[in-house]
Amino acid sequence: MGNTCxxxxxxxxxxxxxxxLFRPDLKYKPVVVLSNNDGCVIARSAEAxxxxxxxxxxxxxxxxxxxxxxITLFSSNYALYADMxxxxxxxxxxxxxxxxxxxxxxxxxxxxxxxxxFELLSYGQSIQKKIKQEVGLSIGVxxxxxxxxxxxxxxxxxxxxxxxxxxxxxxxxxQIKLMKITPVEEVWGVGRQLGKRLAELNIKTAFALACIPTxxxxxxxxxxxxxxxxxxxxxxxxxxxxxxxxxxxxVCSRSFGSSVTxxxxxxxxxxxxxxxxxxxxxxxKQKAKYLSIFITTSRFNPKHPYxxxxxxxxxxxxxxxxxxxxxxxxxGLKSIFxxxxxxxxxxxxxxxxxxxxxxxYDLFNTIDTWRNxxxxxxxxxxxxxxxxxxxxxxxxxxEPWQMKRRFLSPQYTTQWNDLLVVKG
DNA sequence: TCTGGGGTCCTAGGACCC
DNA sequence: TCTGGGGTCCTAGGACCC
Numbered sequence: 001m002g003n004t005c006x007x008x009x010x011x012x013x014x015x016x017x018x019x020x021l022f023r024p025d026l027k028y029k030p031v032v033v034l035s036n037n038d039g040c041v042i043a044r045s046a047e048a049x050x051x052x053x054x055x056x057x058x059x060x061x062x063x064x065x066x067x068x069x070x071i072t073l074f075s076s077n078y079a080l081y082a083d084m085x086x087x088x089x090x091x092x093x094x095x096x097x098x099x100x101x102x103x104x105x106x107x108x109x110x111x112x113x114x115x116x117x118f119e120l121l122s123y124g125q126s127i128q129k130k131i132k133q134e135v136g137l138s139i140g141v142x143x144x145x146x147x148x149x150x151x152x153x154x155x156x157x158x159x160x161x162x163x164x165x166x167x168x169x170x171x172x173x174x175q176i177k178l179m180k181i182t183p184v185e186e187v188w189g190v191g192r193q194l195g196k197r198l199a200e201l202n203i204k205t206a207f208a209l210a211c212i213p214t215x216x217x218x219x220x221x222x223x224x225x226x227x228x229x230x231x232x233x234x235x236x237x238x239x240x241x242x243x244x245x246x247x248x249x250x251v252c253s254r255s256f257g258s259s260v261t262x263x264x265x266x267x268x269x270x271x272x273x274x275x276x277x278x279x280x281x282x283x284x285k286q287k288a289k290y291l292s293i294f295i296t297t298s299r300f301n302p303k304h305p306y307x308x309x310x311x312x313x314x315x316x317x318x319x320x321x322x323x324x325x326x327x328x329x330x331x332g333l334k335s336i337f338x339x340x341x342x343x344x345x346x347x348x349x350x351x352x353x354x355x356x357x358x359x360x361y362d363l364f365n366t367i368d369t370w371r372n373x374x375x376x377x378x379x380x381x382x383x384x385x386x387x388x389x390x391x392x393x394x395x396x397x398x399e400p401w402q403m404k405r406r407f408l409s410p411q412y413t414t415q416w417n418d419l420l421v422v423k424g
Numbered sequence: 425t426c427t428g429g430g431g432t433c434c435t436a437g438g439a440c441c442c
Numbered sequence: 443t444c445t446g447g448g449g450t451c452c453t454a455g456g457a458c459c460c
Contacts, residue, residue, distance in 0.1 A: 035428035042428070058427040076428085103460045191458050222434065224458080251430055258425090300427055347429090404426095 004236040005111040005143065005170065007124060008150040009131075011088060012138045012158075012165070014105035015043035018084045019074045021136050022412045030071040034059055037255050037403045038075055075405035083413040087135045095127060100240045108147060110240045115170075124166040144169040147238045148231035151188040152178065152206065172234065179207035179232065189228040194221070206232060246355065247284050252277040253347025256401040259298070260343045266295060267330055268396035273348040274329040275392055278322035279383070281350055282376060287318035290352040291325060293332045298344035307343075309336040318354045321372050322379070325350070326394055 011017060015033040020026050030047035034040065040058045051069055053062055066073065085104045092099050098110030114123060124141035131139050142154025143166075153169035156178055160167075169175055185195035187206050201220075203209050210232040218226045227237045252273040260266055270293055281288055294310035311332040319325065329348050 037428070038426085040427055056427085060426045063426090106460075189458065193457060222457090224434070245432095247431080249431075253429065255428065298427080345428095403428095 003112060003115070004145055005115040005120070006145070006147050006150040006236075006240070007109040007111050007127070008102075008142045008147070008154040009092060009107050009109060009127060009139050010154060011105040012140060013043055013045050013049075014085075014137075015074075015076065015081055016045040016048070017137050018081050019077070019409055020045060021084070022080075022409065023072075026072055030069055031074065032062070032066070032071055033074045033076055034407065035076060036405075037257060038073075038406055039255060042076060073407040075408040077409050077411070079411050080409065080413060084135065084137070088131060088137060088139075091131055091134050092127070095130070098240050098242055100242050101244070108150065108240055111143065120170060121166060121168040124168065125164070128166055138165065140165045142167050142169065144175070145234050146231040146236040148188050148228055149175060149234070152182065152186070152232075155182070155186050175232075175234070176207060179210055180205055182206040184209050187228060187232065189224060194225065197221075246286060246353070247280075248351070248353065250277050250280045250284070250288075250350045251347060252280070252349075253294075253345060254403055255345045256343065257404045258400050260401045261339070261341065263333070263337050263339075265396075265399060265401050266333060266337060266343060266346055268394065268399055269346045269401050270295075270329045270333050270348060271326045271392060272395035273346065274325040275322045275395060277348045277350050278320060278325045278376070279380060281320045281353075282380060284353075285356045286353040287320045287356060288325075288350040288353055289315050289318045290350070291315070291328050291332070292349045292351070293329050293336075293347065294349070295333070295336060295343055295346045297341050301342070304342045307338060307341045309338075311336045318352075320356075321376060322392065323372075326392060330394070 016031045019033060020031055028047065029045075030051055030053075031045040032041055032048050032053060033043035035042045038059055040056055041053060041062065042055070044053050044055070048071060051065060051071070053065060053071075062071075065071065081104060088105075089099065089101050089107060092107055092109060096109045096111075096114075100108040102108055109127075111120065111123070114120070120143050124143055128139055128141055131137055140154050140157040142150045142152065142157050144150040144153045149169055152175075153167040156169070157163050157165045157167040169178065182205060183195075184190055184198050184204055184206055185192070187209060190198070190209070198204070198209065203212065210229060212229060214226050214229055217229050230237050254269070254273070256269065260269070274291070274293075277291075290312060292310055292312035294308070296308040297304060297306055299306060299308075313328040313332050315324070315328065325348075
């Protein structure tokens with residue numbers, strides 16, 4: 001203890017910044033990125049934040065503001081964000097061998113070795129400069145002796161613009177000073193529910209939480225929060241995890257562009273989710289033994305009755321064959337479908353995985369299995385090159401249930417046809 | 425009219441066993 | 443009348459994260 005040092009790097013307003021990068025004309029303009037289906041706000045540029053647009057609010061609520069201030073809207077373009085994320089992470093990996101990609105726009109870096117040889121604040125600033133130069137995005141850097149404190153430092157880097165986006169929180173007195181003015185819900189691992197329960201005990205700041213004896217936390221809450229408290233007090237409990245763990249579940253779900261009542265449409269949606277899930281599963285090089293599907297009506301509409309059911313199906317043998325997944329999903333759907341409901345969303349979940357290399361082929365089914373795998377591989381390869389031109393008949397095309405993306409930006413970085421044209 | 429999607433981990437409780 | 447005490451495994455649900 002005492003020698004660990006971590007940095008948390010995250011991209012400012014990541015999705016909005018990605019969109020701005022390819023639209024220099026929007027440099028100082030408010031930009032908002034909408035969730036799938038253009039449902040609600042999931043990213044805002046600094047200018048949009050300044051206009052009071054909150055994270056997560058439904059799009060229709062901000063429509064007046066959008067018109068009044070000429071806010072530019074974007075439907076989420078995950079292909080673009082994933083590619084930009086990749087560039088950021090690669091640049092970070094040039095700096096350090098110990099990088100943990102924590103989310104699409106965040107990474108932890110192990111600075112334990114750096115600590116002896118560099119002044120940490122200027123080291124953080126140099127990372128910031130490098131990302132700006134090589135990728136074009138602004139980042140915040142928080143540095144601390146534990147991951148939780150690095151996160152807290154990153155929070156401070158955002159909350160206090162005077163820091164220039166880099167905060168070194170290795171000093172205990174600085175930690176205490178910051179924790180005393182930080183609401184407890186800003187602590188990594190404390191969400192809404194815990195925040196409420198802690199408030200009832202009059203624990204309202206990060207510092208108040210750090211002062212509770214660990215046995216007390218364990219008794220009243222959980223081992224998870226106990227670890228958080230230890231980390232706030234400088235005891236490092238979480239390491240850098242640079243090896244990406246294999247997935248334990250795969251979920252593919254979408255809200256519909258408009259509500260759906262027929263079994264036919266639900267079948268198409270479910271089939272296309274099952275096919276996507278199968279694709280992801282093959283990418284993971286795993287097979288699944290359990291599939292479950294769910295359908296649900298909107299929980300926001302009090303005029304229509306609420307209905308929400310799921311159904312699981314166990315396979316005899318683990319599979320990654322989309323046709324088998326689709327068949328099982330459709331079968332499951334039939335058992336939970338009820339007519340006369342306005343369905344808003346459907347999804348498919350795969351669990352209970354076996355890695356491909358561990359899977360024992362069925363003795364009497366080897367040839368078939370081999371042929372099926374070959375087919376799936378071919379489909380995946382073609383879809384990779386042509387952006388989903390091959391699909392299963394049961395998926396349907398251009399159906400009303402498919403999602404709305406009215407403000408989609410071009411695929412600047414991933415499709416040749418959409419490459420940015422620089423006019424001379 | 426219009427409210428995202430995809431993950432992980434922990435815990436409590438039931439079934440079952442000796 | 444008397445009414446154990448652990449274990450393990452599984453699942454559903456709840457909390458968190460982005």
